[in-house]
Structures are given as C-alpha cells and as structure tokens.
Amino acid sequence: MPLENEGEDWRMLDAQYISPRSVAEAVEALKGGGKDAMVLAGGTDLLVQARTGLRDPRLYVDLKRIPDLMALDISSKGLHLGASVPAAQIFENEDMKALYPGLTEAVDLIGSTQIQGRATVGGNLCNGSPAADTVPSLLVLEAICVIAGSEGERRVPASEFTTGPGETVLRPGEFLVRIEIPAPSKGAADAYLRFIPRTEMDIAVVGAAVSLTLDSSGCCEAASVALGAVAPTAILVEGAASALIGSTLDEAALERAGSAAYEAAQPIDDKRGTAEYRRRVASVLTQRSARMAAERARGRN
C-alpha cells in the first residue's frame, strides 16, 4: 500500500477529537465539524485510510461511547444491532449464532481476531466495500439501517444503503445508529459462504448469502440470495431466489439458482480472479450456501 503522506507524520497534524455520549451530541458534533468531520467506530478501516492519505478527517467523532450504538438487543421483534458493537461481541453471542447463523459467520470472517475486538458491522457497511462480508447477509435478512442526522432519523433498507464502491446514502452530517433485522420466522435460516485463496485474513473473491424458509414438508416458501464482490455493490439475485421458492431444494432447483447467480454477477477481472472465474464461483457458492441454509431450516421445523 503506498503511503502518500509518508514523510509528514499524520498523527501530529492538527486534528480534533470528540466522544459524544448520545446520538444528539454526535449529530451536533458532526454539524459543527463540517466536511472535515468523520465518525470513528472501530477505526480498523479509517485509521489505515487516514494513514495512507486516502481520507483526511480533521474531526474524529468517536461513536464507541454512545450507549445506543453499543447495544445488541435481541427480542421477539428481532435484532437491534448498535452500529458500534464490536464484531467479537456479536459472534460470541449464543442467541446470534442460533437465530442468525449466516450473519454471525460473516461477522466472524471480518479481519483477524484482533480486528474483531474493535471492528463493527456498522463500519463494514458504511465503508462501502463491494466485498464487505456482512453486507450480503444484511441484504438477505432484510435489514433496515437507522440513520441519524440534523434532520432527524430516517430508515433505509440495507439493499439501498450502499450506492457504489466506498459510496453510501449517508449525507454529510449523518451516521448509522443501528441495524434492525426482523426475527426469523418458523422454519427460516440463513447461511453465508465466501471464497478466498487462503484460509484466513483475506478479502472475498465472491461471497454468497442465502436466507430461506421451509414449510413442514420441506418445501421452500420464501428465499433470498445475495452476492458480494461481483458488482460495484453487494446485490440481491431475485432469479436465484425464485428458482428456490416452491422447490424442495433438490439438485435441479439448486442448479437453477446457481445459473441465476452466474448470470446476475457482473464482476471485474483483478488479481483475485477473472470475471469468468468469479461468475462460476458465485454459482457454486450460491448452491452450497442454499444447501447449508436448508439444512439449518430443516432443524428448525
């Protein structure tokens, strides 16, 4: 990684810091800081970007001391996941593993153990990487992003949150407060698989999340499929979902879902793989992920 501002010590440049204790205080701080203000959660992306000159915030608004953003609540209504909850706290939570196994696996794939001590799902989403591991899972679970700003609170579906590489719907002065995910219905389960050339510490070549609901006879009533790292943002693949719905997740249905994923993927050629290779991996991972979700869903009926 090139260090663009190597030579001058970025840590000693003038910068301000604030650690608000409430959402309202954070909104005020961001308003006062103008365009040089940025929110800081785990910092595992932002500090690297600041060091390499990719971003140059002059006011860091630390979101790790706001109780609402540090809360992980699971109730009969579903999950409220504060934007600053560290990854380690999420995947060590037994209810998370039981209710949202796919999302929890995705969280466990973010960086190393040490990164997971600070990194957050909110940051994974807001950083806007097309390869972010948690985003396909957020899409298939129909997550809603609750955003705060000087105009008040607004809610945006996760599927509309990321608008391009590094780009989100967040307007200046806005920040993510929490992610809301409905409680899984009876017979529903999710799964996430990603492919990387090594076993740990890498960025997805392709990621595939599947959420589906099986009735008591094993027939698929509802399904959602999302892919990461094959387009400028993570994408929902409706063709793959409809191939699964109404089936018993037999080989033919899985293959149709895989083909739909192959067709929907719009990947680029890069050092992690060619576009054609990524399309094929997208097909394979979609099928494996659907099989895994189905196995879990059967266990819940």
Add this chain to the structure above:
Amino acid sequence: MSTKPVEGLQAISVTVNGEDYTALAEPRMLLSDFLRHECGLTGTHVGCEQGVCGACTVRVDGAIVRSCLTFAISVAGSKIDTVEGMAKANELHPVQAAFQEEHGLQCGFCTPGFLLTVQDLLEKIPSPTDQEIREHLSGNVCRCTGYQGIMAAVRSAAQKMQT
C-alpha cells in the same frame, strides 16, 4: 474522553497491567505509541503499523486489539494488558515458558503479539484443535517461517494450563 471537540495535547489515563498511567498525547496518538513512548512499556512492538502483522496486539478491557489501529484517546479509562504483565515476579506465564521450550520465538519481534493472542485463545478455548489454533493466530502469522514451533508451543501451553 470529551464531549466537546479537543485538539492539541490531552491528558489521557489508562490502567496498564494494573497500574495507572496518565500522559499527554495528541488526539491521533496511537495506543501502540502511547504505550511505548508515554508509558515506557516497549514490550508492545510496532511492525507494519497498518493492522496486518499483529505484533502490536494488546488487550483492551479483555478483548485483543491492534494497538496500531486504535487511538489512545478512544480507549481512555480502559484496562489494558500488555506482554509486560504476563510474567509474575520471576516466573514466566505458561504461554511464555512454552514458547521458550518449544522454540516458538524465531527473532522474537512478533512474539509479544503472539503471546497475548495465545493467552486469549486458551482462555476462550482451553484445548484448541490445530485448526482453532491456526484460525486464532491468523492475525499474527506474517511472513517468517517457523510456525511449527509456535503450534507446538500453543499445544504445550494448553496442557500446562490445564494441569
């Protein structure tokens, strides 16, 4: 720790290995630099300084983190554990002893990070499988070789800590 924007030198207090430290630091001083330069605890090593190598691993309120990707000010008030806190009196921590006995050090530069990560692993999983060891240490393995010695040290430490 502030509810108003601050700039310039700030008094930052942390507890490191049970001792209280307060020092002045810029808002963007990294926790790794704060520990080394302000607290004088140079056991925490700074390798890549971009969150990749794991040499700077410390524990903040129990969770292992990369101190080179953490501003000191953002963990003000926290309890921090560094490699200096592992040995008690003149007795090495079982993980340290196992690294010594099983030749898990190589040049030793990245060892402080390994030691804290292994301590964290064995607290969570007292008898890890080789797969679990490799996964937990994936944020520390870098580009040297000699990992078999480290694997042997972790297995040995796990045994020591159970008896």
